[in-house]
Structures are given as C-alpha cells and as structure tokens.
Amino acid sequence: MPATRLMPTEEGQDLIDLTREICTKELLPRVAEAERRAATAPELPVDAFRVLGRAGLLSLPYAEERGGGGQPYEVYLQVVEEIASVWMSVAVGVSVHALTCYPLAQFGTDEQRERLLPGMLSGDQLGAYCLSERSAGSDVGSMTTRATPDDPASPSAYRLKGTKAWISHAGHADFYTTFARTSDDGGRGLSCLVVPGDADGLSFGTPEKKMGLHCDPVSEVHFDGVEVAADRLVGEPGQGMAIALSALDSGRLGIAAAATGLAQAALDHAVAYAKEREQFGHPIGDFQGLAFLLADMEAAVTSARAAYLHAARLRDAGRAFSKEAAVAKLVATDNAMRVTTDAVQVLGGAGYTQDFPLERYMREAKVTQIFEGTNQIQRLVISRQLLQNTSKRG
Structure with missing residues (x-):
C-alpha cells in the first residue's frame, strides 16, 4: 500500500x-x-x-x-x-x-x-559526481587526480589528469562535477570543477559487474589532459573538500529516502503474499510468528522515513543537519537491508527466485550501506559530533 x-x-x-x-x-x-x-x-x-x-x-x-x-x-x-x-x-x-x-x-x-x-536543471541534462578513486574512497583527502592551471598566478584554464572510480552515469552524463587536487596540501589542496561531458580527453572504463542496480551502471572516468576553462572552477581553489562534504550531507538524505522506498516496496510485496499464501488451511499472515515479523518490518520502514524527514526539515529551516543526515542514512539503509532480507524470508523459496522482485530488492539494498559514505563512516560522523558537542558543553 x-x-x-x-x-x-x-x-x-x-x-x-x-x-x-x-x-x-x-x-x-x-x-x-x-x-x-x-x-x-x-x-x-x-x-x-x-x-x-x-x-x-x-x-x-x-x-x-x-x-x-x-x-x-x-x-x-x-x-x-x-x-x-x-x-x-x-x-x-x-x-x-x-x-x-x-x-x-x-x-x-x-x-x-x-x-x-x-x-x-532543465530536465534534459544528467550529471555525474566524480569524487571517489580506487585508493581514495572514504579518505577523500588522498585523491591523486590533479588539475594543473595554465598560469598559477591567473589561470584561464586547468588541465585535468587522473581517474575517478565507481561513477554513476559515466559515459552518459552531460557534465561531470569533479574534484581534483590543485595543490599538495592534503585535504586543503582539493578544488571543484564542472567538466563538460563532451570535453576532449575524457574517456570511460568498462562498466563494473555489480550484484544489483544494473540500470545504474558505474565505471571509471579517465581524464587524460582534459582542459577545463577557469570559469568552471566552483568556489575557491582549495575549497573542494568543504564543498564535497557539504554536498554529501544532502546526498546522504537522497540515499536514505531511496533506501526507504526500496524497503517499502519489499514490505508491500511481503504483506500481499502473506494475505494470499495459505498453509494448514490459513493465510500465512494469520500465524503470529510471521505477523510479528511484518510488524517489525513496518516499524523499520516508518522509523527510517521519520529519520530522513527530520533531517530534511532541519535542512529546510537552515539549521545544521550533518549529524541527522548521517543518522538517517545509517538507519534507513541498515533497515532496508533487514527489511528486504525478511521479505525474502516471508516468501520462502519463492522469494529466492526471480519470479518475484524480492531477491532483486535484497541485492539492491546492500550497496546502500556502502555508497555516499559507508555506514561505518556514518557512525564515525555521528560519534564525533556527539563527543565534540559534549566536550564543548563541559
């Protein structure tokens, strides 16, 4: 429903x-x-x-x-x-x-x-977000893709060289919001550029063979001396880390919402099946063990939705929401994994087949615990903010 x-x-x-x-x-x-x-x-x-x-x-x-x-x-x-x-x-x-x-x-x-x-924003274009690299996932500050200015004092263009990994829409995007190193000052040496999708020197790897989300192909993006006009630099040189982390706070809410929708779909299929499938002369939903499982699934979906909406309302009010976004991403994606797995269990052997979409939902749920910052990173974000706030009060 x-x-x-x-x-x-x-x-x-x-x-x-x-x-x-x-x-x-x-x-x-x-x-x-x-x-x-x-x-x-x-x-x-x-x-x-x-x-x-x-x-x-x-x-x-x-x-x-x-x-x-x-x-x-x-x-x-x-x-x-x-x-x-x-x-x-x-x-x-x-x-x-x-x-x-x-x-x-x-x-x-x-x-x-x-x-x-x-x-x-026209609806005719699609963008790609080029942040991760093979050796720079959660550790954004270790990225090696470099943007070199043609004139360090007053650049008119930057030349990009390096490779990004796990990029959605690679090869299909009309623009690539790209983070690259403009100095060797660790996390303070990153900058953000909007790269046109038809830029010379831009190429793409073979799509990754993933366990799910097959219609969201991801692959490497190669920058082989790609020239980008300086007027496509977003923010100041060296501001890239702050821009990336700010964007991810909002992006995590998008993944939390998507994970909640996936869990809702799994719950709906499980409930419908529990009403129709009969064993021992009764719909299987009449048995308390399964009925309580469905109740726990509903509680998980509802609490995930409440978590992301709370963070979104803080964002809409102009208030800090980084911790709440991490909580929402953590809760919604962990719940999606649990709910989709339990939905397969409700259907039994049928849930393990491709005759029903539940096995696909379970495979799709797994990656939500990984991208936009793993759930271990979310716990790090949450705990740091809690302890930082505690020390300030002390």
Whole structure:
C-alpha cells in the first residue's frame, strides 16, 4: 500500500500524486525486464530520466529562477522515495543528479549559476559526481587526480589528469562535477570543477559487474589532459573538500529516502503474499510468528522515513543537519537491508527466485550501506559530533 504522507503543501501532494502516476504508467511495466537485461549488458535507462525531467522531477530542490522546482527538501526526498519504491536504479540516478548540481548551486558565483544552472536543471541534462578513486574512497583527502592551471598566478584554464572510480552515469552524463587536487596540501589542496561531458580527453572504463542496480551502471572516468576553462572552477581553489562534504550531507538524505522506498516496496510485496499464501488451511499472515515479523518490518520502514524527514526539515529551516543526515542514512539503509532480507524470508523459496522482485530488492539494498559514505563512516560522523558537542558543553 502507498506510504501514508503528510505533505507540507497542496503542491507537494500534487507532486507525489504525479510521481505515483508516472511510476505506475511509465516505469513499473519495464523495470523487471530492464534490470534483467542490464545484468549482462549494463545500460542506463536514459528515456526514464527524460520522462522524469519533462515532469520537472529532476530539479525539485533548486530555485525556480534557475530552472528548478523551488520545493522544500522534504518534498523532494519523498518524491525520490516514491520512485525508489518502483525502480531503485532510477531513484539513485535522480539523487546522484541532484548531488551533482549542489556544488554549483551552493558555492558558484551568480554568473556561473546564471550561465550553467538552467541547463543542468532543465530536465534534459544528467550529471555525474566524480569524487571517489580506487585508493581514495572514504579518505577523500588522498585523491591523486590533479588539475594543473595554465598560469598559477591567473589561470584561464586547468588541465585535468587522473581517474575517478565507481561513477554513476559515466559515459552518459552531460557534465561531470569533479574534484581534483590543485595543490599538495592534503585535504586543503582539493578544488571543484564542472567538466563538460563532451570535453576532449575524457574517456570511460568498462562498466563494473555489480550484484544489483544494473540500470545504474558505474565505471571509471579517465581524464587524460582534459582542459577545463577557469570559469568552471566552483568556489575557491582549495575549497573542494568543504564543498564535497557539504554536498554529501544532502546526498546522504537522497540515499536514505531511496533506501526507504526500496524497503517499502519489499514490505508491500511481503504483506500481499502473506494475505494470499495459505498453509494448514490459513493465510500465512494469520500465524503470529510471521505477523510479528511484518510488524517489525513496518516499524523499520516508518522509523527510517521519520529519520530522513527530520533531517530534511532541519535542512529546510537552515539549521545544521550533518549529524541527522548521517543518522538517517545509517538507519534507513541498515533497515532496508533487514527489511528486504525478511521479505525474502516471508516468501520462502519463492522469494529466492526471480519470479518475484524480492531477491532483486535484497541485492539492491546492500550497496546502500556502502555508497555516499559507508555506514561505518556514518557512525564515525555521528560519534564525533556527539563527543565534540559534549566536550564543548563541559
């Protein structure tokens, strides 16, 4: 059954209704076959993003005057959750695209926003977020991709050299929000540039063979002397680490919302099956052991939703939300893993087959505990903030 929602505005509810209609008519009929096909030949369902883009659903949390939807983050995230309840790969792609736009929207100059954001938010473009490297995942400050200025005193362009790994939309994106080293000063030596998707010297690796999210292909992005105009540098040189971490606070909420939608879908399938499947002359949902399992699944989904909405409302109010974003990402993704696993258990042997989508949901849930910062990193973020705040009070 659809999630019970209390939207902040009538427009927000209209967007949820629109999203559900698009998901039911445009996405649901094709998701199973598309994911099966992409398991052997990874592909990005570009037309699905075009449908969402034409409906204005790819730019909801950004300012209307720049081409966005002007919606609170709590509305945008619930739209992401609705998409994830039907097609997780696409929901992750929507979250990634929003993440790619954040640095420019938040840290760019007025001239950059006016020049670049309308295209990025038009619904016709898709972005990629180039942060991770093979040896620089959680340890962002150890990245080696380098952006060298043509004139250190007054650069007109930077030349990028290096490789990024695990990049969604690689080879399909219209722009690449890229973090690279501009000095050797550790984490203080990183900068952010928006690289055009058709830049010379940009190439891509073979898509990774993943256990799930097959319609969210990821691969390496190679920068072989890619020249990027200096007017595409976002923020100041050396500000890249702060920009990246700020963006990830918001990005983690996108993953939390997507994980919640995935868990909701698993719960819905499990409940429907428990009502129909009979053993010993009764629907299996009549047996307390299974009924209580379903109740725990519902509690997990509901608490995940509450966690990400709390963080989103803090963000919308202009208040600090980094710790709450980490809590939401941790709770929602751990719960998604548990709920999808329990849903397979409810269906028994049937849940282990591809006749039902539960085995796919379980495979898709696993990576949510890993990307946008592993859940071990989330615990580090949360504990550090708790102890820092405690020491300040002392």
